[in-house]
Amino acid sequence: MTNTQVPDSQVPNSQGPNSQGPPVSSRPxxxxxxxxxxxxxxxxxxxxAALFLAPTVVGIVVFTVVPIxxxxxxxxFHWNVIDPPRFAGGANYRTxxxxxxxxxxxxxxxxxxVLAVTLQLLIALTLALALNGRMPVWLRSVFRSAFFFPxxxxxxxxxxxxxxxxxxxxxxxxxxxxxxGVAPVPWLTSEHAAMATVILVYVWQQFGFSFLLFIGGLNNxxxxxxxxxxxxxxxxxxxxxxxxxxxxxxxxxVASVVGIINALQVFEQPYVLTDGGPGDATRTVVMVIYxxxxxxxxxxxxxAVGVLLFALIMAVTAVQFRLSRxxxxxx
Amino acid sequence: MSQATPTLSRLRHSLTPWARxxxxxxxxxxxxxxxxxxxxTSLRTxxxxxxxxxxxxxxxxxxxxxxGVFDQIDVWLLALNSxxxxxxxxxxxxxxxxxxxxxxARLEFRFKKPLFGLVLATMMVPLQVTIVPVFLxxxxxxxxxTLLGLIIPAFPTAFGTFLMRQYFLGMPKxxxxxxxxxxxxxxxxxxxxxxxLATPGLAIVxxxxxNYHWNEFFRPLILETSSQNYTLPLGxxxxxxxxxxxxxxxxxxxxxxxxxxxVAVFVVGxxxxxxxxxxxxxxx
Numbered sequence: 001m002t003n004t005q006v007p008d009s010q011v012p013n014s015q016g017p018n019s020q021g022p023p024v025s026s027r028p029x030x031x032x033x034x035x036x037x038x039x040x041x042x043x044x045x046x047x048x049a050a051l052f053l054a055p056t057v058v059g060i061v062v063f064t065v066v067p068i069x070x071x072x073x074x075x076x077f078h079w080n081v082i083d084p085p086r087f088a089g090g091a092n093y094r095t096x097x098x099x100x101x102x103x104x105x106x107x108x109x110x111x112x113x114v115l116a117v118t119l120q121l122l123i124a125l126t127l128a129l130a131l132n133g134r135m136p137v138w139l140r141s142v143f144r145s146a147f148f149f150p151x152x153x154x155x156x157x158x159x160x161x162x163x164x165x166x167x168x169x170x171x172x173x174x175x176x177x178x179x180x181g182v183a184p185v186p187w188l189t190s191e192h193a194a195m196a197t198v199i200l201v202y203v204w205q206q207f208g209f210s211f212l213l214f215i216g217g218l219n220n221x222x223x224x225x226x227x228x229x230x231x232x233x234x235x236x237x238x239x240x241x242x243x244x245x246x247x248x249x250x251x252x253x254v255a256s257v258v259g260i261i262n263a264l265q266v267f268e269q270p271y272v273l274t275d276g277g278p279g280d281a282t283r284t285v286v287m288v289i290y291x292x293x294x295x296x297x298x299x300x301x302x303x304a305v306g307v308l309l310f311a312l313i314m315a316v317t318a319v320q321f322r323l324s325r326x327x328x329x330x331x
Numbered sequence: 332m333s334q335a336t337p338t339l340s341r342l343r344h345s346l347t348p349w350a351r352x353x354x355x356x357x358x359x360x361x362x363x364x365x366x367x368x369x370x371x372t373s374l375r376t377x378x379x380x381x382x383x384x385x386x387x388x389x390x391x392x393x394x395x396x397x398x399g400v401f402d403q404i405d406v407w408l409l410a411l412n413s414x415x416x417x418x419x420x421x422x423x424x425x426x427x428x429x430x431x432x433x434x435x436a437r438l439e440f441r442f443k444k445p446l447f448g449l450v451l452a453t454m455m456v457p458l459q460v461t462i463v464p465v466f467l468x469x470x471x472x473x474x475x476x477t478l479l480g481l482i483i484p485a486f487p488t489a490f491g492t493f494l495m496r497q498y499f500l501g502m503p504k505x506x507x508x509x510x511x512x513x514x515x516x517x518x519x520x521x522x523x524x525x526x527x528l529a530t531p532g533l534a535i536v537x538x539x540x541x542n543y544h545w546n547e548f549f550r551p552l553i554l555e556t557s558s559q560n561y562t563l564p565l566g567x568x569x570x571x572x573x574x575x576x577x578x579x580x581x582x583x584x585x586x587x588x589x590x591x592x593x594v595a596v597f598v599v600g601x602x603x604x605x606x607x608x609x610x611x612x613x614x615x
Contacts, residue, residue, distance in 0.1 A: 044516060044517050044518070045438055045439060045440070045517045046440050046441075048434075048438065048517050048518055048521070049434045049438040049439075049440040050440070051430075052430035052431055052433060052434035052438070053430070053431050053434050053435075053446065055426070055427040055430065055431070055486065055487065056427045056428070056430070056431035056450065056487045056488075056492055057431070057446065057449075057450075057487075058487075059427065059484075059486050059487025060449065060450060060453050060487045060489065062468065063461070063465055063468070063484040063487065064453045064456055064461055064487075065449075065453070066464065066468070067461035067462075067463075067464035067465050067468065068456060068460065068461055068464075070461075070463075070464030070467070070468075071460055071461060071463060071464055074463060074464065127355065127358060130351050130354060130355055131355065133347075133348060133351050134348055135348060135351075135352055139352065142359075143355050143359055145597075145601065146359040146362050146363055147358070147359065147362055148605070148608070149362065149363065149366070149597065150362060150366075151608070152542055152546075152593045152594070152596065152597045152604070153366075153546065153590055153593060154545070154546030154547075154548065154563075154564045154567075154589065154590075154593070155546065155548065156546070156548040156564040156565075156567065156568055157546075157563075157564055157567045157568075157585075157586045157589055157590070158365070158586075160567060160568060160570075160571055160582060160586060161365055161368075161369050161583065161586055162365065163571075164579050164582075164583075165365060165368070170381045170383065172368060172383070172385055175383045175384065175385075204362070204365070209608060212605060212608045212609050213608075213609055215609070216609040261455070261457070264457070265457045265458070265459060267459070267548075267549055268548050268549070272568060286459045286549075289459050289462070289463075290459075290549075290552075290553070293462070293463050293466075294553055299463055302463055303463055303464075306459060306460040306461075306462075306463065307460070309457065309459065309460060310456065310457065310460040313455070313457060314455070317455070
């Protein structure tokens with residue numbers, strides 16, 4: 001478990017920066033008969049391409065590539081900004097693995113990821129399938145707008161709103177469940193309920209994203225397939241389980257990959273709703289990075305936690321693509 | 332297991348759409364409920380802001396809470412900051428992504444594939460992993476606690492570049508070829524043939540950028556230390572201290588104010604917004 005190497009940032013199905021392909025040059029090495037003279041056009045094209053790419057490539061190098069390397073380097077040093085950095089070797093990582101707050105934050109984040117993404121995908125899929133049935137066109141667009149509306153709001157300010165709604169004493173949620181005779185729940189102040197509340201608030205805001213993906217995926221399924229299935233007597237749930245889901249599997253893969261990458265970075269909801277509490281019950285990895293770096297000025301450990309989060313995201317994504325080879329059907 | 336009679340199955344078929352629509356309606360109400368409650372409560376008097384059952388139609392509607400927001404935080408300044416940051420990022424991203432997307436889609440040059448691979452790979456890198464070094468880079472540039480420090484790092488956009496490349500690839504090749512036969516150079520082909528057609532794609536990049544950065548919280552929280560450089564979400568979270576004053580209407584009025592532009596974009600730009608979100612689902 002002391003393997004602190006960053007995995008290759010190779011995205012499956014795309015050419016990572018370190019992939020071993022020959023540099024693809026569009027220009028033949030020797031002038032062929034077609035290109036008797038290297039025309040001004042080609043030189044102009046290359047210059048134009050360089051100009052067009054410069055802002056994006058330079059920006060990505062300065063603000064993403066160098067910082068990634070910087071994070072790895074920083075994680076090997078002790079540095080509090082004030083004193084000069086001291087080389088630490090693996091000390092920050094060792095601290096990380098013995099620091100109960102960090103360990104709990106990883107456990108919380110993984111638990112959050114599993115529950116939130118599962119709930120998000122289930123809700124989104126159910127609603128997308130329900131919306132795919134027969135109904136007036138205007139009604140369908142009303143529903144569609146309603147379901148993705150939360151997505152355009154700010155997670156931070158929505159969490160402020162939710163903090164009031166889930167308040168134990170005067171919150172609307174406890175009043176509502178009180179109507180059906182349920183005792184008030186300490187949504188934000190008990191260890192078990194707090195994580196559930198953070199998950200609910202997060203999913204309420206995020207499910208629209210997966211929902212839109214599923215709507216798109218369902219629209220791509222040819223109508224003939226459903227008609228053929230109906231002729232064969234497939235109805236309702238059987239039709240969905242046997243026919244729709246396999247056809248949707250590429251969309252399901254994308255929705256779950258993106259959902260997981262987003263869930264592993266959750267910050268605003270626990271920060272505003274519970275500030276990681278009660279105790280450390282809702283402290284997430286990103287919260288720890290933030291606290292270590294910008295509250296305790298421990299840039300070394302903050303970077304080590306960041307590198308570990310990156311490794312985790314890479315690992316989870318790689319596993320997903322591995323699994324997807326078995327379960328995803330492309331038409 | 333009794334065989335369902337034909338009438339019964341027909342009845343079931345006519346029932347299910349209604350049950351489905353009823354279920355969807357309940358879900359839509361749960362989705363919009365918190366938003367409706369926020370707007371309603373922001374219009375109540377402070378004394379009534381805790382009333383249960385919550386009045387969805389305020390009995391004594393008042394804008395007192397909105398005045399309270401303006402008294403407690405400099406709404407105009409925060410809104411100006413948010414607008415500046417968001418607008419400049421959106422415009423910047425449209426330019427950088429439009430140019431780079433075109434180069435990747437339509438121009439031939441060395442190392443095209445690995446470069447595009449690099450751009451795609453950075454999509455996988457979470458912001459929080461790079462935030463400490465980015466903060467240090469900005470510190471050396473003297474850009475911490477400035478709006479520029481929030482704007483410049485957001486110009487390059489991997490996702491926007493990917494999107495614009497797809498967009499340009501979807502345009503017919505023979506348009507450019509025809510222009511080339513007419514003697515147009517590479518720049519002229521871009522400028523007069525393809526760029527004018529790119530507007531809808533650029534709208535998607537712009538709307539997505541606006542939406543994301545208008546609501547952004549993590550980077551401003553880290554970069555902006557003095558309150559005159561706050562953006563709206565930061566100001567709102569600092570408004571929370573009002574709970575002690577016995578009124579949540581003021582905080583909710585602030586939330587409503589900050590939501591307005593996002594809602595306006597949602598209404599006007601719903602289609603590009605949707606397309607932008609679903610294009611993440613394109614098989615990469």
